[in-house]
Amino acid sequence: MKSIFTITFVFICSFQILLSQDKFDYIWPLGFGPEYHSPTTGIVQGGILMDFNNTPPTLSLHSFISEEQKSSICDSTGQLLAYTDGCNIYNREHTTILNGDSLNPGKVFEEFCSTFPDYPLWQGCLFLPQSGSNDHFYLLHLRKDDWLWNPMDLMYSIVDATGDNGKGEVIAKNQIVFSDSIWLGNYISATRHANGRDWWIVVPQRFSPGFHVSILTPEGVGYKGLQIFGDSTYQVYGGQTTFSPDGSKYFRNWPEGLLMLDFDRCTGLFSNPVYLDYTVVPNGAGGVAVSPSNQYLYLTAGDTVHQYDLWAADLVASRQTVAEYDGYVSPFPTYFFQAMLAPNGKIYFTAGSSNNVLHVIHDPDSLGLACNVEQHGVTLPALTGYIMPNYANYRLYDLPGSPCDTLGIDSPVAVKEPETSEITMGIAPNPANDLLTVQLKAGVTGIVEVRDLTGKILLTTVKRTDDEVIELNTPHLLSGIYFVSFRSESGLLNTRKMVVQR
Secondary structure (H helix, E strand, O other): OEEEEEOOOOOOOOOOOOOOOOOOOOEEEEEEEEEEEOOOOOOEEEEEEEEOOOOOOEEEEEOOOOOOOOEEEEOOOOOEEEEEOOOOEEEOOOOEOEOOOOOOOOHHHHHHOOOOOOOOOOEOEEEEEOOOOOOEEEEEEEEEOOOOOOEEEEEEEEEEOOHHHHOOEEEEEEEEEEEOOEOOOOEOEEEEOOOOOOEEEEEEEOOOOEEEEEEEEOOEEEEEEEEEOOOOOOOOOOOEEEEOOOOOEEEEEEOOEEEEEEEOOOOOOEEEEEEEEHHHOOOOOOOEEEOOOOOEEEEEOEOEEEEEEOOOOOOHHHOEEEEEOOOOEOOOEOOEOOEEEOOOOOEEEOOOOOEEEEEEEOOOOOOHHHHOEEEEEEEEEEEEOOOOOOOOOOOOOOOOOOOOOOOOOOOOOOOOOOOOOOOOEEEEOOOEOOEEEEEEOOOOOEEEEEEOOOOOEEEEEEEOOOOOEEEEEOOOOOOEEEEEEEEEOOOOEEEEEEEEOO
């Protein structure tokens, strides 16, 4: 017998990560400074670790040396390895990592890092795993060195996770990639090269719509040049930059508007600039994030959160307001500010100023109000600032079918072998296009699922007892690698890798 199903996107607010090797962003450091409980106000200060190894993520209070954390990195098992405030690099014991002192030397370091310590960066630090290595990590960081605190150098330092008896060691420090007047907002964003191994690194230029592009390979960080799009009016301090989860689009958000660019993960070239003018969206801009499926763009505008459908024919007309500030104070007004897509598939926003809450979008791949924005949905054990730690999508790998997908790196997900030969499954054709046939023997019931590389369920349907062939219409799946799995009612599992080519 045969059953025919049309694919529908079923978005789950928390999805399973199938391997530990991509858990580099599983612990977020928030908060600031040593633990302190005010006897008069009851306000708590201190460092916070938000741990996505647990569901829901757990929150723990610690004493930090640093005042505001800009980025962090975990080891291959999702355990905290290092984090930074732009002045120093700290280990999981919240002490300065071996040789991790004195990042970004110069007059700005001397003014800020001896007292707070907190280097005045907005989004100016980012950890990336070294291409081809399991235990070396690059920290990209921006150095300021003039009286206006304008960033002038993109630098890198290297952390060896095996050093100092597993607590980590900095083995190279303050190496200059290029020197230029980098944009005042101090932005570093990165996405994986289409070969599945290397990383593209993007830093906007100051007083110019230019973008510095660099690449991290097994040989180190190399500068690839400056690309210009638009005019020089886009130069205001504030906002955020990010790539879409699939790396195909880049976003630069600031109070006057948003610039969206297509990005070629093979060549590192931008194209097709699209502008959103914020004269129609009052109250400025702050954060930017994109849903796991790459369909929905979220922008914060002070007291509102807006959603845009990136797949819509008319991007501007697709805008919906999905949240308006509800007046909550904790202890200051909790407006919407910087955003970050988390490993659990939710989007979190800082609240601006120093507050003890985060806002959360529980279902970012749902249209309009169904995305479920929960204001002050996470209560933190201490205050945190308006800066969100900066991360890349570490679960993005190769781009199948692209001319530079030549290294045989198929995905970060290992296909689990069937637990018993009793359950057999065939899929055809493979590569698939608009129709996929799943063949299973009769007499077995269970669930058929299609997942992407992050483990997110894109399709789920029931296999009935008499079904032997299930046909899935898959026109909405983009080119890439997916996993088709069948789990019987008795718990037996079989999984097959599926490639979609367009």
